[in-house]
Amino acid sequence: MLRLADQSLGTMRALLVSKNKPIFAALIGLVESAIWIIAISQVIKDIDDPILISAYASGFAAGTILGSYIERIVGVGNVVVRVFCPVNSPSVAESLREKGHGVTVIDGQGKDGPVKIYWCVISRRKLKSVLNMIEEINPKAYVTTDMTSPISLKK
Numbered sequence: 111m112l113r114l115a116d117q118s119l120g121t122m123r124a125l126l127v128s129k130n131k132p133i134f135a136a137l138i139g140l141v142e143s144a145i146w147i148i149a150i151s152q153v154i155k156d157i158d159d160p161i162l163i164s165a166y167a168s169g170f171a172a173g174t175i176l177g178s179y180i181e182r183i184v185g186v187g188n189v190v191v192r193v194f195c196p197v198n199s200p201s202v203a204e205s206l207r208e209k210g211h212g213v214t215v216i217d218g219q220g221k222d223g224p225v226k227i228y229w230c231v232i233s234r235r236k237l238k239s240v241l242n243m244i245e246e247i248n249p250k251a252y253v254t255t256d257m258t259s260p261i262s263l264k265k
Contacts, residue, residue: 112149117173129187185234193228194252
């Protein structure tokens with residue numbers, strides 16, 4: 111159980127570092143390392159016990175999975191959403207803007223003719239509601255998402 115907790119925290123810490131949240135990552139690392147010391151000391155005391163070693167390794171694997179689920183729920187960071195639609199299909203820009211999202215509209219040329227491409231950067235926590243909104247307005251839209259790290263050039 112200790113290794114499960116420790117590894118879950120480690121997974122979240124690594125994801126927070128990648129999302130440029132070093133203070134939160136450091137605080138999690140503090141707790142993570144204390145748990146790890148307790149867990150490894152128990153394994154080392156009984157280094158010949160295969161059950162203890164298996165439990166430690168299983169906790170590591172399960173903690174990685176649990177940590178990624180927790181991080182997904184917490185939803186730290188931003189996502190860029192790109193919506194590709196034929197030019198004559200319903201626009202998603204107005205609805206997204208009404209909900210406070212900035213949207214950039216680009217004219218493009220697809221395989222079957224002219225298209226509109228809508229770009230929007232949103233909080234990961236809002237991704238599900240934005241995707242539901244897009245599906246309601248234009249269920250045939252092609253949507254892609256990617257993690258992003260917005261940087262402001264304002265001084």
